[in-house]
Amino acid sequence: xxxxxxxxxxxxxxxxxxxxxxxxxxxxxxxxxxxxxxxxxxxxxxxxxxxxxxxxxxxxxxxxxxxxxxxxxxxxxxxxxxxxxxxxxxxxxxxxxxxxxxxxxxxxxxxxxxxxxxxxxxxxxxxxxxxxxxxxxxxxxxxxxxxxxxxxxxxxxxxxxxxxxxx
Amino acid sequence: xxxxxxxxxxxxxxxxxxxxxxxxxxxxxxxxxxxxxxxxxxxxxxxxxxxxxxxxxxxxxxxxxxxxxxxxxxxxxxxxxxxxxxxxxxxxxxxxxxxxxxxxxxxxxxxxxxxxxxxxxxxxxxxxxxxxxxxxxxxxxxxxxxxxxxxxxxxxxxxxxxxxxxxxxxxxxxxxxxxxxxxxxxxxxxxxxxxxxxxxxxxxxxxxxxxxxxxxxxxxxxxxxxxxxxxxxxxxxxxxxxxxxxxxxxxxxxxxxxxxxxxxxxxxxxxxxxxxxxxxxxxxxxxxxxxxxxxxxxxxxxxxxxxxxxxxxxxxxxxxxxxxxxxxxxxxxxxxxxxxxxxxxxxxxxxxxxxxxxxxxxxxxxxxxxxxxxxxxxxxxxxxxxxxxxxxxxxxxxxxxxxxxxxxxxxxxxxxxxxxxxxxxxxxxxxxxxxxxxxxxxxxxxxxxxxxxxxxxxxxxxxxxxxxxxxxxxxxxxxxxxxxxxxxxxxxxxxxxxxxxxxxxxxxxxxxxxxxxxxxxxxxxxxxxxxxxxxxxxxxxxxxxxxxxxxxxxxxxxxxxxxxxxxxxxxxxxxxxxxxxxxxxxxxxxxxxxxxxxxxxxxxxxxxxxxxxxxxxxxxxxxxxxxxxxxxxxxxxxxxxxxxxxxxxxxxxxxxxxxxxxxxxxxxxxxxxxxxxxxxxxxxxxxxxxxxxxxxxxxxxxxxxxxxxxxxxxxxxxxxxxxxxxxxxxxxxxxxxxxxxxxxxxxxxxxxxxxxxxxxxxxxxxxxxxxxxxxxxxxxxxxxxxxxxxxxxxxxxxxxxxxxxxxxxxxxxxxxxxxxxxxxxxxxx
Ligand code: FES
Ligand code: FES
Numbered sequence: 002x003x004x005x006x007x008x009x010x011x012x013x014x015x016x017x018x019x020x021x022x023x024x025x026x027x028x029x030x031x032x033x034x035x036x037x038x039x040x041x042x043x044x045x046x047x048x049x050x051x052x053x054x055x056x057x058x059x060x061x062x063x064x065x066x067x068x069x070x071x072x073x074x075x076x077x078x079x080x081x082x083x084x085x086x087x088x089x090x091x092x093x094x095x096x097x098x099x100x101x102x103x104x105x106x107x108x109x110x111x112x113x114x115x116x117x118x119x120x121x122x123x124x125x126x127x128x129x130x131x132x133x134x135x136x137x138x139x140x141x142x143x144x145x146x147x148x149x150x151x152x153x154x155x156x157x158x159x160x161x162x163x164x165x166x167x168x
Numbered sequence: 169x170x171x172x173x174x175x176x177x178x179x180x181x182x183x184x185x186x187x188x189x190x191x192x193x194x195x196x197x198x199x200x201x202x203x204x205x206x207x208x209x210x211x212x213x214x215x216x217x218x219x220x221x222x223x224x225x226x227x228x229x230x231x232x233x234x235x236x237x238x239x240x241x242x243x244x245x246x247x248x249x250x251x252x253x254x255x256x257x258x259x260x261x262x263x264x265x266x267x268x269x270x271x272x273x274x275x276x277x278x279x280x281x282x283x284x285x286x287x288x289x290x291x292x293x294x295x296x297x298x299x300x301x302x303x304x305x306x307x308x309x310x311x312x313x314x315x316x317x318x319x320x321x322x323x324x325x326x327x328x329x330x331x332x333x334x335x336x337x338x339x340x341x342x343x344x345x346x347x348x349x350x351x352x353x354x355x356x357x358x359x360x361x362x363x364x365x366x367x368x369x370x371x372x373x374x375x376x377x378x379x380x381x382x383x384x385x386x387x388x389x390x391x392x393x394x395x396x397x398x399x400x401x402x403x404x405x406x407x408x409x410x411x412x413x414x415x416x417x418x419x420x421x422x423x424x425x426x427x428x429x430x431x432x433x434x435x436x437x438x439x440x441x442x443x444x445x446x447x448x449x450x451x452x453x454x455x456x457x458x459x460x461x462x463x464x465x466x467x468x469x470x471x472x473x474x475x476x477x478x479x480x481x482x483x484x485x486x487x488x489x490x491x492x493x494x495x496x497x498x499x500x501x502x503x504x505x506x507x508x509x510x511x512x513x514x515x516x517x518x519x520x521x522x523x524x525x526x527x528x529x530x531x532x533x534x535x536x537x538x539x540x541x542x543x544x545x546x547x548x549x550x551x552x553x554x555x556x557x558x559x560x561x562x563x564x565x566x567x568x569x570x571x572x573x574x575x576x577x578x579x580x581x582x583x584x585x586x587x588x589x590x591x592x593x594x595x596x597x598x599x600x601x602x603x604x605x606x607x608x609x610x611x612x613x614x615x616x617x618x619x620x621x622x623x624x625x626x627x628x629x630x631x632x633x634x635x636x637x638x639x640x641x642x643x644x645x646x647x648x649x650x651x652x653x654x655x656x657x658x659x660x661x662x663x664x665x666x667x668x669x670x671x672x673x674x675x676x677x678x679x680x681x682x683x684x685x686x687x688x689x690x691x692x693x694x695x696x697x698x699x700x701x702x703x704x705x706x707x708x709x710x711x712x713x714x715x716x717x718x719x720x721x722x723x724x725x726x727x728x729x730x731x732x733x734x735x736x737x738x739x740x741x742x743x744x745x746x747x748x749x750x751x752x753x754x755x756x757x758x759x760x761x762x763x764x765x766x767x768x769x770x771x772x773x774x775x776x777x778x779x780x781x782x783x784x785x786x787x788x789x790x791x792x793x794x795x796x797x798x799x800x801x802x803x804x805x806x807x808x809x810x811x812x813x814x815x816x817x818x819x820x821x822x823x824x825x826x827x828x829x830x831x832x833x834x835x836x837x838x839x840x841x842x843x844x845x846x847x848x849x850x851x852x853x854x855x856x857x858x859x860x861x862x863x864x865x866x867x868x869x870x871x872x873x874x875x876x877x878x879x880x881x882x883x884x885x886x887x888x889x890x891x892x893x894x895x896x897x898x899x900x901x902x903x904x905x906x907x908x909x910x911x912x913x914x915x916x917x918x919x920x921x922x923x924x925x926x927x928x929x930x931x932x933x934x935x936x937x938x939x940x941x942x943x944x945x946x947x948x949x950x951x952x953x954x955x956x957x958x959x960x961x962x963x964x965x966x967x968x969x970x971x972x973x974x975x976x977x978x979x980x981x982x983x984x985x986x987x988x989x990x991x992x993x994x995x996x997x
Binding site: 002021023024031036037038039040041042043044045047048050077078079081082087091094095096098100101102103104105106107110126128129130132133136137138139140141142143144145146 | 178181183184185186188189190191194197231283357358359360361362410411412442444675676677859860865866867869870871893901902
């Protein structure tokens with residue numbers, strides 16, 4: 002099968018690759034770019050484990066073809082740390098036990114970031130609704146909700162990040 | 169930090185750094201070998217069919233295809249898996265003659281990449297002769313039901329009637345008898361990471377290495393070795409450091425270890441297979457669906473004198489080990505927290521054309537306590553007593569521990585009444601009852617439920633033999649089974665750094681963190697100074713037949729092994745330091761990360777100091793001391809005994825306790841259930857990390873809630889799965905998760921090194937019961953009693969509508985299941 006060249010920016014770094022048209026973005030990220038932080042939980046758009054930011058907005062990388070991301074700016078979980086320190090949201094997940102197995106966590110983090118960008122001061126119900134885009138089977142969501150609540154004021158106080166290109 | 173101060177603290181997890189930054193090491197992440205080929209599994213579209221033949225020629229001609237193996241190869245090269253019953257059920261890694269459930273593997277296509285493998289999988293032709301299917305366990309036992317396994321002759325995989333005490337007499341003398349029939353659904357905790365297997369065959373040395381996110385090895389390593397005809401020391405299981413959740417479900421991955429292993433052996437290439445979600449829902453594993461009949465015999469004051477259990481457990485198309493654990497796993501705690509001595513259990517294990525079952529969080533205890541706790545409420549209702557009072561009247565007394573149950577369980581410690589009281593106080597039970605009175609007066613449907621459960625942890629392998637007749641077990645060639653063992657190694661390297669090595673396979677439970685806390689306390693260092701390695705590798709770890717991370721073992725047996733290994737090492741350090749000081753070991757003590765003279769002045773020796781000397785100058789060791797600073801401990805429970813001739817078995821080794829109170833309000837128009845209050849109190853002995861413990865409780869509770877309200881692997885009458893995606897199989901999201909108030913009572917276990925007990929399954933086993941009791945209590949004015957789960961809005965709405973439409977006519981209370989059944993039909997065998 003013929004392959005198509007792809008150019009995109011991932012976590013601020015320009016990347017190029019080549020793949021068949023039918024290849025999913027998540028497979029391209031994991032296999033071609035070796036960014037295995039983004040996980041696959043269902044491949045049908047429900048579990049949210051594969052969520053990344055595409056041009057600043059949360060998107061299911063299992064429902065996109067890699068060729069559709071040509072020219073896009075992608076943020077994956079690998080891009081959240083800054084200067085070797087955990088992003089405030091990551092740190093809050095750690096403090097509040099927002100993860101157990103960690104498999105949903107990358108999708109959860111990026112979904113929460115998107116939520117806090119759109120709604121910097123969400124109520125608990127809004128957090129729960131926003132996070133209902135991602136399934137977690139370990140935590141019962143308690144620690145995750147607490148972490149997002151704790152991180153919200155910190156993110157409001159800090160410069161918005163990652164927000165390289167707001168939609 | 170003084171020693172002894174890390175246990176009991178919510179230390180942040182060492183696992184989190186890598187998992188939060190995308191650097192976890194899950195099975196799908198880092199290929200352990202290069203040049204991998206990728207497998208796609210061809211699966212049966214039929215629930216029941218005879219296979220007339222396979223034709224892989226078109227698939228073999230397709231781009232990138234390396235090879236295909238079919239059920240024919242499986243039949244030629246494999247033995248069937250051992251099963252836990254005497255019925256001749258031949259279960260292979262893929263179908264060899266018939267398919268017996270939709271999704272059963274029939275062939276494996278291996279290609280250059282997964283996309284190409286899936287293309288070719290569609291081109292494999294399997295010629296089926298479709299047969300009638302049966303999915304209902306009651307129908308499967310009817311005389312004209314289609315037979316799945318001709319060699320068995322019926323769909324009954326096994327049946328046992330277990331009698332403890334004198335139930336007939338208890339029932340004859342009872343002042344009141346309550347009977348009910350229940351249905352428990354087939355659901356699965358569906359970890360977000362699916363199964364994954366990578367296999368490499370080294371033909372020259374004859375070694376098969378299999379990497380997978382398996383929670384074993386336990387009994388499955390010898391099983392797979394036998395199926396593939398490999399000596400045990402030529403079959404290597406390796407489990408990567410991170411597993412994306414399991415909840416028991418990944419214990420059933422082992423048929424794929426054999427199947428993908430066989431593909432690698434046959435095709436001569438390393439093969440990788442990652443299950444997709446549809447495959448997972450179709451064919452991984454789930455708990456059993458069960459039809460149960462219950463009877464309680466009691467006195468008018470609410471004292472229970474006996475119970476009868478009867479059930480049909482539906483294990484699907486074959487019986488896959490460790491089933492029939494669905495029926496027997498809780499044998500030792502069949503009576504729960506209650507004192508009654510007379511019990512009859514009539515357990516039938518039935519095969520139907522559904523997917524196979526296995527351990528699912530709370531293995532069989534969700535079923536057990538749903539039935540028992542509903543019965544207690546029904547008894548209370550019949551007697552006009554408060555459900556709290558009936559429970560109190562029957563609880564095992566604090567002074568009776570260790571308590572031997574009539575079924576052979578040995579409850580190690582507990583204070584059930586105090587735990588219940590704590591839950592009632594926290595929930596403000598009396599205030600809830602007042603609120604209920606106000607709500608009812610206003611025409612609202614408000615109810616309060618309770619549930620109590622003995623939470624068994626660390627299965628004793630011996631329980632599986634309860635499925636076999638005592639006469640069979642008495643044969644001289646029968647080998648009794650018992651045990652619950654885990655090992656750990658603690659070592660100190662030449663510069664004084666501590667490494668702990670485990671053979672557990674954690675799936676999110678934070679073993680590395682917990683072990684670092686334990687070792688820190690034992691050796692007087694900080695947890696961050698302890699490196700913990702826990703990757704199972706059957707070639708390098710010390711393991712035994714019960715090794716693995718299942719049945720909430722780590723909190724009891726894994727922690728004990730680690731503490732013992734650290735203590736062994738500490739004893740060596742003490743002896744060595746005393747030798748260096750020229751005194752006897754009795755004159756020194758270990759504290760604050762070093763060895764000190766108990767009296768008199770002498771410079772203490774730090775661990776670093778001792779490690780340096782011991783490693784760099786072995787001449788300094790006392791005469792006869794083994795060089796090196798490493799200690800391995802293998803911890804086992806002496807209370808893990810084989811099942812006796814009277815079918816009594818201590819099926820677990822430590823037993824925690826759970827008391828829960830829930831208040832709900834039901835909207836009669838939408839059938840929506842609102843959880844107003846939910847309190848759960850746990851006694852898991854000594855708590856090592858409260859944060860991790862509470863995380864297990866939150867997660868377990870939501871699994872229970874999923875099974876009680878939303879989740880069901882539903883089939884139509886032809887055996888087609890109706891809930892094959894996450895669109896249809898409804899997993900609770902953050903919006904469905906209730907507020908939970910958690911509290912603890914601590915009754916340290918006398919059997920474990922640190923007094924801790926397992927708690928991983930926790931409220932998954934109580935929530936179905938507590939919410940069914942609460943909803944039944946709410947809907948009592950309508951005469952509705954919940955006897956069937958899940959309480960989906962449709963099902964509940966149906967009950968409410970029917971109850972309301974006939975509200976004007978006087979009638980007996982309506983059961984959640986429309987068909988009235990005889991309480992205890994004639995036993996099957
Ligand atoms: S893997 Fe993309 S939503 Fe589940
Ligand atoms: S932490 Fe395991 S699925 Fe969310």
